[in-house]
Amino acid sequence: xxxxxxxxxxxxxxxxxxxxxxxxxxxxxxxxxxxxxxxxxxxxxxxxxxxxxxxxxxxxxxxxxxxxxxxxxxxxxxxxxxxxxxxxxxxxxxxxxxxxxxxxxxxxxxxxxxxxxxxxxxxxxxxxxxxxxxxxxxxxxxxxxxxxxxxxxxxxxxxxxxxxxxxxxxxxxxxxxxxxxxxxxxxxxxxxxxxxxxxxxxxxxxxxxxxxxxxxxxxxxxxxxxxxxxxxxxxxxxxxxxxxxxxxxxxxxxxxxxxxxxxxxxxxxxxx
Numbered sequence: 225x226x227x228x229x230x231x232x233x234x235x236x237x238x239x240x241x242x243x244x245x246x247x248x249x250x251x252x253x254x255x256x257x258x259x260x261x262x263x264x265x266x267x268x269x270x271x272x273x274x275x276x277x278x279x280x281x282x283x284x285x286x287x288x289x290x291x292x293x294x295x296x297x298x299x300x301x302x303x304x305x306x307x308x309x310x311x312x313x314x315x316x317x318x319x320x321x322x323x324x325x326x327x328x329x330x331x332x333x334x335x336x337x338x339x340x341x342x343x344x345x346x347x348x349x350x351x352x353x354x355x356x357x358x359x360x361x362x363x364x365x366x367x368x369x370x371x372x373x374x375x376x377x378x379x380x381x382x383x384x385x386x387x388x389x390x391x392x393x394x395x396x397x398x399x400x401x402x403x404x405x406x407x408x409x410x411x412x413x414x415x416x417x418x419x420x421x422x423x424x425x426x427x428x429x430x431x432x433x434x435x436x437x438x439x440x441x442x443x444x445x446x447x448x449x450x451x452x453x454x455x456x457x458x459x460x461x462x463x464x465x466x467x468x469x470x471x472x473x474x475x476x477x478x479x480x481x482x483x484x485x486x487x488x489x490x491x492x493x494x495x496x
Contacts, residue, residue, distance in 0.1 A: 230365040244314040253494030260298040264322035270311040278303040292340035292348040296333035297425035320390030329422035397435035398460030
């Protein structure tokens with residue numbers, strides 16, 4: 225089994241969280257439910273067989289993904305293969321920072337998984353072939369880093385006000401409010417929402433909800449004994465009823481059911 229990560233150098237490290245390359249993973253599950261985490265990714269499949277997306281309830285195949293695809297910011301969970309025996313290269317962007325690498329507003333692919341050729345033509349198919357040519361992981365990371373460096377030079381960078389808003393939401397989702405953000409930024413609410421949706425994929429209010437949910441998921445992971453009332457308060461929810469409702473929307477499970485089913489990999493819940 226191979227699982228390796230790489231953080232690119234400047235200036236890409238402002239936009240890209242990490243590159244991930246893995247091969248031959250062995251998981252007990254075959255299908256996982258992936259939970260909304262506020263991220264946007266490009267996935268390069270180094271096997272030739274299609275990967276499928278499944279209906280969350282019936283687990284029937286509803287979409288086939290081929291070779292390279294982009295996954296937009298999600299407001300609902302998605303059921304996907306667990307990665308058993310796959311060979312994948314993942315470009316994981318920092319939250320809110322994928323925009324310069326896409327030719328369209330990111331709200332157009334929110335809650336979607338889109339084959340790369342529909343977005344970039346054959347550009348990423350060519351990159352996939354370059355990755356194939358190199359056996360060792362450092363060289364794979366190098367060719368992808370070079371490709372993204374060329375792309376960042378072609379487009380304008382992210383709006384600094386939106387970048388600030390995302391950083392505030394991610395850092396302290398339990399404290400930030402939409403009203404406070406707009407007052408700090410100085411844009412009208414309408415203009416701020418429009419910019420945020422274009423660059424991030426969803427509205428600031430929805431993104432704040434996702435980050436509060438993520439804070440709860442992380443607190444569950446770290447807690448020796450889970451106190452749902454304390455977690456709901458710590459994560460900025462109005463009350464426990466709102467917490468339970470949002471948790472079910474984002475995960476498909478009640479908090480108690482999630483606790484019983486979760487795996488040791490954050491945001492991936494085995495369902496089959």
